[in-house]
Amino acid sequence: xxxxxxxxxxxxxKEFEKKGPDPRAxxxxxxxxxxxxxxxxxxxxxxxxxxxxxxxxxQNNVVEFSPVFNGSPVxxxxxxxLYIPSERFSDFVGALKQSVAAGELDAVLEGxxxxxxxxxxxxxxxxxxxxxxxxxxxxxxRGGMDDAxxxxxLKGEGVSDAxxxxALxxxxxxx
Numbered sequence: 001x002x003x004x005x006x007x008x009x010x011x012x013x014k015e016f017e018k019k020g021p022d023p024r025a026x027x028x029x030x031x032x033x034x035x036x037x038x039x040x041x042x043x044x045x046x047x048x049x050x051x052x053x054x055x056x057x058x059q060n061n062v063v064e065f066s067p068v069f070n071g072s073p074v075x076x077x078x079x080x081x082l083y084i085p086s087e088r089f090s091d092f093v094g095a096l097k098q099s100v101a102a103g104e105l106d107a108v109l110e111g112x113x114x115x116x117x118x119x120x121x122x123x124x125x126x127x128x129x130x131x132x133x134x135x136x137x138x139x140x141x142r143g144g145m146d147d148a149x150x151x152x153x154l155k156g157e158g159v160s161d162a163x164x165x166x167a168l169x170x171x172x173x174x175x
Contacts, residue, residue: 029109030100033069037100040065041093056089063089074108130163137167 022028036055043050044058057064066073066081073080076096084092099105127135133154140150147168154164 026103026106026110029106030103033074033105033109034097034100036067036069037093037097040067041090044089044093058086061086065089065092069109072111074105075111076105076108130166133159133163133167134170137170 040055043054044056044063053068055065055067063084063086064081065084067076068074076082100109137150137154140153145153151164151168154167155161
């Protein structure tokens with residue numbers, strides 16, 4: 001007969017403590033998106049003007065619906081904006097909620113949710129590589145480095161001669 005010690009393995013502790021993907025992640029995404037759809041429908045059906053951002057606009061008995069999740073547009077069947085007859089908008093939202101609940105849109109929702117399900121920061125700026133280089137050169141100049149020292153430092157980092165020249169020519173060092 002086997003001893004209880006034969007079943008225990010201390011090496012399994014690492015496996016036990018390993019953090020894997022959240023098994024309820026898809027369910028959480030569905031719930032959050034469904035809630036946003038409920039909000040949109042509530043705004044649409046409200047008799048008073050609604051405040052805040054809306055995923056829809058109504059005009060000439062047509063609703064322009066642009067779903068957003070975590071600040072990013074959601075592509076439904078390749079489209080980020082859909083047009084629905086206003087009298088059918090409630091039915092449309094109901095059908096969309098059913099698709100979400102069935103998991104048909106999980107792949108679409110995971111894109112805007114990102115890896116950890118965090119929203120993009122509002123007002124995030126992106127810079128080209130040349131802009132970053134220009135900013136760095138300005139910082140080096142403010143720090144007291146002359147152009148020859150800046151050029152040597154950047155060449156040591158593998159920056160191309162053309163990019164260095166463009167950054168140094170952008171704004172001459174003020175003395």
